[in-house]
């Protein structure tokens with residue numbers, strides 16, 4: 001999962017998945033990846049992009065884990081509290097808050113909340129965070145807004161929402177179930193409307209309606225694909 005998440009940086013799911021599969025087909029163990037010539041690792045992950053940066057990074061991280069723990073295995077993190085595990089992962093060059101939190105939630109089921117580019121954008125548009133807030137700070141601010149049991153599903157649902165509805169360019173506000181909660185959506189949908197009216201209608205933003213509305217959006221998207 002750690003390597004998969006590093007490969008997913010700055011590329012699409014399809015490309016990172018293809019790079020990961022190629023790497024695993026060529027090398028049967030992480031020890032082999034760690035010990036291989038860097039050019040060979042780079043060649044097999046090229047489809048994931050930035051391979052000249054990612055290959056030496058992956059090898060350095062694998063080497064460091066083996067040097068510190070005696071083997072390339074992160075299972076020991078299972079018994080650690082999330083904050084300690086997060087700080088451990090953040091020590092590695094090339095691992096930022098999103099990567100660390102993705103590893104913790106997807107590999108270890110910890111109740112953390114990774115903020116990716118979609119979630120960051122949606123949170124700003126909804127007015128949950130200020131437009132100048134960076135993704136790391138957004139993660140700190142948003143995590144306590146969401147009940148621990150909802151953090152995994154909220155992460156998945158908001159990414160789905162960002163890909164299909166609240167797109168970076170031309171968001172589909174007219175189809176969005178969050179429109180009546182969203183200042184940015186109202187600004188885009190009712191550009192000539194009195195700003196005070198828009199602000200008043202948009203003042204009900206809390207996490208639970210977002211979760212249920214996102215579920216409706218995801219349900220609708222899923223249904224439309226059936």
Ligand code: SF4
Pocket residue numbers: 122125126165166167171172173174176177178179182183184185186
């Ligand atoms: S109303 Fe528009 S800007 Fe707001 S969350 Fe929905 S798609 Fe995004």
